[in-house]
């Protein structure tokens with residue numbers, strides 16, 4: 029069995045997911061008899077697979093439930109940025125228990141639809157997904173749920189019976205900032221921060237009481253205070269605010285023990301707002317804060333510990349409340365104002381419903397489909413509307429889309445002192461857009477341009493420093509997991525490379541910056557970005573290219589899940605900064621779903637302009653005329669010859685090979701209709717306007733004599749453009765053609781020209797085929813004489829020469845072989861001239 033077969037086997041049967049589920053179950057429930065637990069889980073999965081009904085829903089481990097895979101959580105997730113690898117969301121863990129059909133998001137249109145679907149508030153609430161539970165643990169959890177439900181009804185002594193909203197999120201998720209915003213809407217509400225409560229208590233009693241001195245020690249080491257202490261303190265704090273209209277509790281409960289304690293002393297949980305952030309961003313935010321505040325626990329090691337604690341201990345708490353139907357997931361990796369706006373809306377909605385959650389029990393029915401049809405509106409629009417109208421309907425609450433450019437807090441104020449002043453150009457695009465390939469081509473054409481690939485730079489650094497250096501070891505692990513290296517590290521590395529290459533004519537930077545933070549870091553330390561070239565690709569094609577590459581190379585990160593994750597990251601994090609660059613007029617988008625050479629042709633147009641001041645063509649002009657390469661012209665020419673009508677025009681105004689040909693078959697202006705005459709009234713000239721490329725002149729027609737009104741305009745198709753040369757004689761032409769035919773024997777008839785594309789003509793000549801020695805009169809059919817290698821070499825760089833008329837679709841080229849193609853050999857490809865001139869050469873070519 030090949031590796032590929034093994035991979036297919038595993039993925040078809042969802043084995044990795046199954047193992048992940050089992051592991052999650054084990055970690056979550058830590059059953060005493062782990063073997064029995066696993067056997068039980070597998071038996072239930074097997075029951076499910078065999079279509080049997082599980083005995084009890086709440087006890088079903090890994091119940092793979094189709095309802096769940098289309099739950100609001102799924103929809104919610106599809107519109108929030110999640111890096112599946114680095115995510116610290118509880119829902120993420122839940123998802124690992126269910127087989128999400130990712131196929132649905134493969135096609136671009138589908139994924140776009142998903143991305144843009146507004147999600148009604150009702151659907152935004154986290155939906156419980158079945159945990160892998162062993163019977164005992166499940167009972168325990170059920171008890172907790174029951175006790176919590178009871179706690180809701182039991183009025184705890186001296187505690188005001190008001191709503192209690194928890195704000196939860198990983199370290200660095202911005203909980204405090206959000207609480208501050210929320211309090212502006214929540215008049216009369218009290219904010220209780222467990223961190224503050226503890227710190228106050230330690231400050232007051234730490235020196236006098238041993239117990240509090242010990243707790244102070246624990247807390248300063250980043251450990252937790254004993255739950256009975258936190259429970260007591262919390263109760264006291266609640267009691268102190270008898271007139272509170274509600275409570276916002278933040279920084280608590282941090283693990284299931286604290287949940288139990290909370291049940292005992294308070295019990296009530298109205299709703300949980302969960303700030304869903306990627307681990308990477310949490311880390312970055314804390315590192316930045318550490319720089320500003322010198323907080324000792326905001327270093328990479330401590331942060332990583334806190335995140336691990338959060339994932340291991342606090343996420344199960346969120347999941348627990350999610351199972352109770354009380355969690356509202358808010359994407360926390362956005363502008364703080366956007367988050368505040370969304371949280372505010374959630375709060376208003378709860379308030380309007382008297383803080384009663386009708387569906388606090390697990391949702392099982394799929395949400396009404398019609399709600400998805402609504403158009404999304406931007407948060408800004410909603411903001412102004414909400415200012416006027418405080419009655420927010422749940423269906424009005426729409427998650428802001430990730431398409432808004434982020435606010436870039438550090439603007440680009442130009443190149444920083446001490447760095448080379450040469451242009452810096454970014455080549456950007458999603459995974460699989462071909463950035464690396466194009467960068468290579470750029471370096472081949474522009475010899476003094478230096479290509480800086482952040483991926484390569486990082487990999488080199490990790491390879492040389494990784495094992496010896498703790499920091500680089502850690503970065504290596506991050507990068508290996510597909511996560512990003514800290515942005516200050518990437519900026520440092522880039523600066524180092526830029527300084528190293530101070531004589532470079534320009535830098536093209538690939539794979540950086542990938543998000544807002546990296547762009548800000550770039551602006552801060554490097555600056556002076558000239559522009560970015562975006563290789564604009566459809567998600568579908570990027571995915572396909574990566575999958576093909578994965579199949580060919582066995583690269584482990586080119587599997588469907590990893591690809592999806594990279595694409596999601598790109599869409600949610602890189603695209604917004606490109607939008608920002610675009611708003612600044614610094615983005616050039618090039619269609620990246622084309623032949624590599626075509627793409628490069630456009631890139632070189634842009635770079636020619638940037639480096640040498642060659643003016644690019646006006647927008648839209650490119651659609652009107654077509655310049656194709658000689659290889660492509662060769663192929664199309666054979667087709668046109670075969671059908672007896674050609675629109676090709678060689679730009680052969682120089683000695684040597686003619687690299688480009690105009691094909692006016694699809695696009696062109698009125699000159700497209702000008703016929704040939706052996707005694708023409710027009711002369712063709714190459715004119716170099718707005719181009720420094722000698723191979724790319726415009727075509728100009730001048731009269732060669734007085735022209736009568738109404739007289740047909742004609743030119744000689746065999747004219748070289750050089751007036752010193754006379755058009756060739758018939759003899760010369762025949763000789764040349766005969767020689768050409770003998771060199772290139774014909775094997776098969778051309779198929780019909782495919783719509784719109786000349787480059788997909790099939791060439792059936794195989795590499796090892798021996799070419800029959802053909803004598804002129806043995807050739808019966810017209811056909812492809814092209815070198816089979818050319819089939820890969822086709823490129824149709826789009827270039828405007830002039831713009832006038834655009835044909836909506838390629839004109840139909842009716843086959844006129846029988847009329848126009850005479851039978852003799854040299855007549856095979858030739859069109860009989862009907863110009864009627866006395867000196868007519870009988871054929872067009």
Ligand SMILES: C[S@@+](CC[C@H](N)C(=O)[O-])C[C@H]1O[C@@H](n2cnc3c(N)ncnc32)[C@H](O)[C@@H]1O
Nearest residue numbers: 672673674675700701702703704860861862863
């Ligand atoms: C550039 S097109 C000219 C416009 C073309 N007559 C049309 O209506 O689309 C060139 C084609 O027109 C036809 N053509 C042009 N001049 C001709 C001539 N003198 N005799 C016969 N056919 C001619 C041939 O089919 C030739 O391949």
